[in-house]
Amino acid sequence: MTEPLIFELSNDERISYQIPALDVPAIAPEEVIDSAYLRKELNMPVLSERDTVMHFTRLSRLNYSVDSGFYPLGSCTMKYNPKINEDIARLPGFARVHPKQPAATIQGIMEVHKLLSDSLAELTAMDAMTLQPAAGAQGELTGLLVMAAYHKKKGNTHKNKIIIPDSGHGTNPASVSMAGFEVLNVESDEDGCVDMEKLKKVIGPEVAGIMLTNPNTLGLFEKHAKELSETLHSVDALLYYDGANFNAIMGWARPGDMGFDIVHLNVHKTLSTPHGGGGPGAGPVGVKAHLAEFLPVPRIKEENGKLAFSSSDKLSLGSVVASNGNFLVLLKALAYIVQNGGDGLKHSSACAVLNANYMMEKLKAYYHLPYDRLCKHEFVITSENLADYGVKTLDVAKRLLDYGFHAPTVYFPLIVPEAMMIEPTETETRGTLDSFIEAMIKIAEEAKTNPDLLKEAPHNTPVRRLDETTAARKPDINWYKRPE
Amino acid sequence: MAHYVPHTPDEIREMLQVLGMVSLEDLYSDIPESCRLKRPLKLEKGITEIETLNFFKKLAAKNKTVDDCICFLGAGAYDHIIPAAIDHLLLRGDFFTAYTPYQAEVSQGTLQAIYEFQSLISSLAGLDQANASLYEGGSAIVEACLMASRKTRRKKILVADTVNPDYLRVVRSICETSGLEIVAVKTKSGKASLEDFVPSLDSTVAAVVLQYPNFYGQVEKIKDFADKAKEAGTLTIISANPIALAMLEAPGHMGADIVVGEGQPLGINLSFGGPYLGYIAATKHLLRQMPGRIAGKTVDVDGKTGYVLTLQAREQHIRRERAGSNICSNQALMALNATIYMTLMGKHGLKEVANQCFQKAHYLYNELKKQGKVTLPCSQAFFHEFVAVIPNAAKVMEQMLEKGFFAGVLLEEFNPALKDHVLIAVTEKRTKEELDLYVKTLGGILK
Known part of the structure; x- marks a missing residue:
């Protein structure tokens, strides 16, 4: 109904x-x-x-959710969202505080800011953090505004291009444009990593920086990370580390140690804060010491043993939101860090990688695996081997819904045709992984024996495939002004 | 302690065996030595749930709340009555643990709620359409400015300096790097006047931006600006408090092309500034320029009603660097929060909230005026917030705090020229008793 x-x-x-x-x-x-x-x-x-x-x-009840089932959506890190975090975010001492209250009445909140900033700096090997960005995409923008402020201070007016490898996150190019830079695309090599030869060809004085997603959207660790930092720094370009896939490497490797200058994290991916159907998230940004003066204001400062927000930084890029960020979301991220501790975070990452590799190994006999090497938190397979039966990736995805699973991320990254990007996260048991694998194998069989079953899927969801063409051609997006 | 990792030691061993590995370390053999962290993280050891809760309870206890002190703070965030049912619904895991509705067939709840949100916001704003939401009030103006610039192919934006300074800072930070020229138009006596705008308002201006009611609480004459802007082919962007729109004429009915704002007043907790909710609505001519997610109503293969994300060709994941905005999420759960609030309050409830805000703010204003100890420099054409000039305001605010009041926002922190100016906000939540006590306590301090 x-x-x-x-x-x-x-x-x-x-x-x-x-x-x-x-x-x-x-x-x-x-x-x-x-x-x-x-x-x-x-x-x-x-x-x-x-x-x-x-x-x-x-x-x-018409929604699928992490609470109700397995959500292997690549690049989204749909891990379990601990319930205690919701209780903590509802403590009146956090939830019922006005953002313009006097400093003396928000010392606990400022401690949360400081604790989280310090923890994230340790996780990423950065020297200073801003917690202001409201989402990962805003974190990217903030990082690019830091780059712009840095080059402005140095008089690098000729630097107007940012390098983005084709295995980077989808938002990167739009963030670059929004920050007033131009995009320089660089292709990946046959290993799925940045092609260093091609990269060196585009390096020049006009390059302001690079945005590197690592592990990249193929789920592969960019093995040239360190070499990249040397190459880019040699032309006074900055390195931005898109940490959206940070869940793979917590406690194992740190962007700052690889020579990166700026990093953003998605707390709603790596640090377990819930996605809420598409937000709110938070995208804290860390920088090396030489860039701290450009970070957004207000920033937490310690004065005479008391914490206070200060807006005195003259070279600050300004602000990206009106407040100090999505405080309750940040609070949940800190709760997750505190509860897990350093060892817990490191073990979580390892098990996320274990789950991904286990699934990749089990599925590669049934689906095409374009990059057959050790993956990190996610991997990409395709339905290319089912093309002869007229089956596409979309059909496999929709059929998975019938089996009670959420579909993987599909048709991304763009460099792999018919891609399915699978990210299991560490919070799933082997039993859950095995049932998903079983369903995937069964679907590969169905593709051969009864392809229509896939092409017409889903069959038992609240609604079936929707008419997107009419929706776009004759938009009905407001009840009070419906089309005739 | 990785509390949320369910793997048994045997399972880990067996799974590694499938991969031909013996230890978890082996999973990281692809990371070059030079990139690896070779020491443990310098973070405390993990603790259990109850210890975590107690840890945060202690931190929470170091803050005062709007339940401890009577709150007259505003400046963009307001202490309204929030119906109990909202949080119970938000806490349903099917809402808060879902992702962006990419697989529409299993995301109808989120998608339909977005459609309802878009309709409610369009109605409040008096415009043809709204999107699924933006981050918050400040960056919402940024998106509106970028939209106006794309549409008009012009680069200059005139912003009244009666717009919230926190928003103006965000607009400058992002838009100026994006290549727009932001001109803050100086105003007199807390209200924008058309005369100040006219000299700069020519065919190079993409948009004028006003706040309604403005930062100082005043109701700007937005129609005059919109009419004048139209003559120059310039768009009018209004940042509006959605609660005020239950009482004040919709900006869309007064000639605004884009209406944005901070949705926090719509039943969202104060939460020290976030997560809040940005909203944006526009005329139908601007549909293709809208940023972010939009949900549309359609049918499935069986002809059954359903909802999808639509007009996605505008967005970053399709258009890449040619997209108008990099936004790829919304504040879905906060939009749901506002939708449930508006549904629970309904048309009559929203009007009542707006009216009580207005009445109580004017009552306080009039009582302070009668008492004669503070100066009230702005006109009475305000909604629920006004400026008072209080001698030694900073000290007085501290004394008021000792007596249990968050008595107002010091404007000197935004503008050094506004020494001793205090912004006082009053919502429907304040009682006559609290208002009278405010006047009495302040009078006592100022005697």
Whole structure:
């Protein structure tokens, strides 16, 4: 059954909000505000609390989630989200604090900032952190703004290009444009790593920096990382480490030790904060000491034993959000670090890599594996071997939904046709991995014996394949202004 | 202690065996020696759940909350009544542990909620469409400016200096590096005037940006600006408090092309500044310029109603460096929070919240005026926030804190010229008793 919209459930008379009656003498708004500026009409639904709760509960049941099943979405690190973190984020001493409260009343919050900054600096081998960016993509932008500020200070006005390997994250090129730079694409070699020969050919005085996703979106560790840093630094270019895939290497390797200057982490991937259906996340950025002065303000400073937020840095790039970042999300990340400790994080990463390699090994006889070498937290296989039966990656993905699994990331990275990017994370048992592997093998068989089963999949989800073409051609995106 | 790793030692051994390995170290043999960390991380040892909770309880206890002190702080975040049902729904794992709805067939809950959110926001703003949300109020203006620049192919943006200075800082930081020219237009007596804009408002200007109500609480005459902007082929961007829009005329009805804002007042906890919710709505002419996710209604192969992410050709994962924005998530859970809030309050509830904010703020203003100990420099055309000039404001605010009040935001921190100016916000949550006590306590300190 289709769940009606709140607008369809509305009854204008069914008033159920609860606000104490106005207890001060009222004035007529038009006495002080020009009546042209007072609202004439407001279209909003009216529902009882019971109907509201029922509606949203029913909607929730139409979703797949980490809590309900295996979510091997590559590059997204859909690990289990510990419940204690939600309780911590709901402590009134954190949740019920106004961002403009005096410093003396937020010392605990500032300690959280400091503890998390210090922990992330240790994890990444960086010297200073900002917790401000609201998401990974904003972290990328922040890192690029740091680069821009650095080159501006040095008078490097000719530096306007950023190198991005073709195995980098999808957001990188758009972030580069947004920060006012141009993209220089560099291809990967046959090992799936940055092609150093090709890279050296594009290196020149106009190169401002590189953004390297490591492990890259093929799930492979960029073995030339160190050499890259020497090459780039020789032309005064900065190295940005896209840490979206950091879950593979916590405690095993650190961007700062590889010679990188800037790194961002996605706490909603690596540090277990929930994805919330697409946000909120947080994308803290770390930098080496020589770039600290460019970080966003306000920054935490220690003055006479008290912590305070300071905006005094003259060379700061400014701010990327109005507040100090998504505080409650950051808090959950710290809770995860504190609970796991250094050893726990290191073991978590190792088991994430173990799970990925185990699955890759078990699946490579049934699907095409373009890069058959040790992977990190994720790997890429394709449905190329099923092409003869008219089956595409999309069909495999949709059929997985019938088996009760979320699909892997599909058609990414772009450099592998018909890609399926699988990231199991460390929180899944071998039993879960085995059932997924079994389903994948069964689907490969079905592709041969009954390909229509795949092409018409999914069959038993709340809805089946949706008409995206009409949705884009005749957009219905607002109930109050539906197309005729 | 890797509490959330379920592997038994036997399983690890067996899985490694499948790979022809003997230890977990072997999994890292592809990382060159020179890139490896050869010592343990300098982090504390892991602890159990109860120890973690106690650790954070101690930190939480070092903060004061808006339940400990009576809150008159605003400047972009407001202490409103939040219905209990919201958090119970947000805590459903099917919402908060889901990812971006890439597989639409198993994400209908998130997608339909986004469609509802877009409709509610469009309605509040008085415009044709909204997206699935942005990060927060400051960066939402950035996206609006970039949109306006793409549409008009112009690079200059005029921003009234009555826009929240925190937002203006974000706009400058990102837009100027992006290649836009941001001109802050100086205003007088806390309100933007058209005369100050007219000299700069020509055919090189992509957009004018105003806040409604503005940072000082004043209701700007946005229609006058929108009319004038239109003459120059310039777009009008309004940053609006969504609660105020239940009382004030929709910017879309006054000529605004893009309406953005901070959605925190819509039932979202104060949370020391985040996560909050950016929203953006625009006229239909700007549909192809909208950043971020948009959910659309459609049907499946059986003709059943369903929802999908649509118009994705605009977005970063397709257009790469030619995309208008790098945004690839939204604040889905916060958008859901706001959607549930608006549904629970409904049309009548939202109007009541707005009216009570307005009435109580004006009551406090009038009581302070009667008392005569502070100066009230701005006009009475304000919504729920106003400026008071208080002698020795910084010291007085400290004394008010001792008496249990977060009595207002010191504007000197934003602008040194505004020494002793305090921004006072009042929501529906404040009672007459609290307002009277505020006046009395302040009067006592200023005697």
